[in-house]
Amino acid sequence: xxxxxxxxxxxxxxxxxxxxxxxxxxxxxxxxxxxxxxxxxxxxxxxxxxxxxxxxxxxxxxxxxxxxxxxxxxxxxxxxxxxxxxxxxxxxxxxxxxxxxxxxxxxxxxxxxxxxxxxxxxxxxxxxxxxxxxxxxxxxxxxxxxxxxxxxxxxxxxxxxxxxxxxxxxxxxxxxxxxxxxxxxxxxxxxxxxxxxxxxxxxxxxxxxxxxxxxxxxxxxxxxxxxxxxxxxxxxxxxxxxxxxxxxxxxxxxxxxx
Numbered sequence: 001x002x003x004x005x006x007x008x009x010x011x012x013x014x015x016x017x018x019x020x021x022x023x024x025x026x027x028x029x030x031x032x033x034x035x036x037x038x039x040x041x042x043x044x045x046x047x048x049x050x051x052x053x054x055x056x057x058x059x060x061x062x063x064x065x066x067x068x069x070x071x072x073x074x075x076x077x078x079x080x081x082x083x084x085x086x087x088x089x090x091x092x093x094x095x096x097x098x099x100x101x102x103x104x105x106x107x108x109x110x111x112x113x114x115x116x117x118x119x120x121x122x123x124x125x126x127x128x129x130x131x132x133x134x135x136x137x138x139x140x141x142x143x144x145x146x147x148x149x150x151x152x153x154x155x156x157x158x159x160x161x162x163x164x165x166x167x168x169x170x171x172x173x174x175x176x177x178x179x180x181x182x183x184x185x186x187x188x189x190x191x192x193x194x195x196x197x198x199x200x201x202x203x204x205x206x207x208x209x210x211x212x213x214x215x216x217x218x219x220x221x222x223x224x225x226x227x228x229x230x231x232x233x234x235x236x237x238x239x240x241x242x243x244x245x246x247x248x249x250x251x252x253x254x255x256x257x258x
Contacts, residue, residue: 001027001034007041010154013140017097020140024147035152036215042155043078054224055079055106057135058208059156060148061228062196071148076208077156079224085162090257093238096138096159101236101254102229103182103244105194105201106133106163107170112221113205115213123202123209126221129167132180132246134254135226136160137233161226166250175200179247180230185240190231201227 006023013020023038024030047053060066060074085091093099110128138159141150151157175194182190198204204227209219219225236242238258245251 001030003034003037004041006153007038007045010038010140011042011045013097017095019097019142022141022145022147022150023153024149030149030153032149032152035149038153039077039155040215046078046080046082052081053078054081054084055226056208056212056219056223057156057158057161057226058204058211058228059151059158061198061201061204062192062230067232073148074204074207074211074228075148075152075156076211077158079158079161079226083158083160085160085254087162087165087252089162091136091160091162091254092258093236093256094258096136097140098144099136099138099159099236099256100233101182101242102135102137102233103180103190103231104133104135104197104229105227105246106131106161107202107205107225107227108167109219109221109223109225112218113209114218115210118206118209120200120202120206123205124170127170127202127205130170130173130249131167132164132244132249132252133226134162134242134244134252135229136162136236136254161224162252162254163224164250164252168249170202173249175202178249181245182231182234183243183245184234184236189234192230194230196230197228204228
């Protein structure tokens with residue numbers, strides 16, 4: 001299996017906004033390790049081309065997303081400055097392929113977290129603020145018909161992220177019972193609580209730090225960590241407006257245009 005060749009096919013699909021066939025159809029024997037090697041190849045390519053790594057994401061942490069993709073384990077992906085949308089900035093769907101939106105919490109690290117052995121208590125000690133956020137996910141794989149290895153290779157199907165303007169100290173957030181509503185064009189399309197993410201999104205951050213340790217990586221101070229969607233993702237097109245509101249934490253809104 002040529003990891004570099006497969007990484008290049010995903011890279012070109014993203015650059016040209018085209019869909020490609022499922023990698024696991026070409027290589028049914030593809031392992032999770034193979035998939036991460038493909039992801040890491042493209043992450044290194046982004047760095048070499050001048051992009052800056054601003055954080056990491058853990059995905060597939062809620063039952064909603066696991067049911068959607070028929071998996072029972074989380075994955076991770078890289079977040080780069082080229083993906084970050086500032087508050088009020090338009091997200092152009094013409095730059096994407098088949099976007100969907102998820103509401104989740106992002107953790108702003110004050111100290112680095114390096115596994116193995118990172119605990120929830122370590123996360124509370126390392127995080128200063130928690131922020132409402134939206135992740136715009138996108139798949140370079142045709143029709144979102146992906147297996148776990150496909151989404152891992154495809155950087156966790158990540159595309160864009162938007163962070164809310166209101167930052168809440170972590171000790172002021174009830175990580176189990178904070179509610180979220182996801183509205184699309186003013187209509188409620190999804191709702192859930194932070195307990196949907198492993199019972200406590202901070203536990204997902206700890207899991208991510210420990211997963212990264214297997215690859216000699218860590219969550220660095222000053223970075224953003226997206227802890228996973230509370231509910232299943234919703235598809236969007238040009239003209240849509242999506243808002244995620246978190247109880248007592250404010251909201252974040254993204255507008256989509258052609």
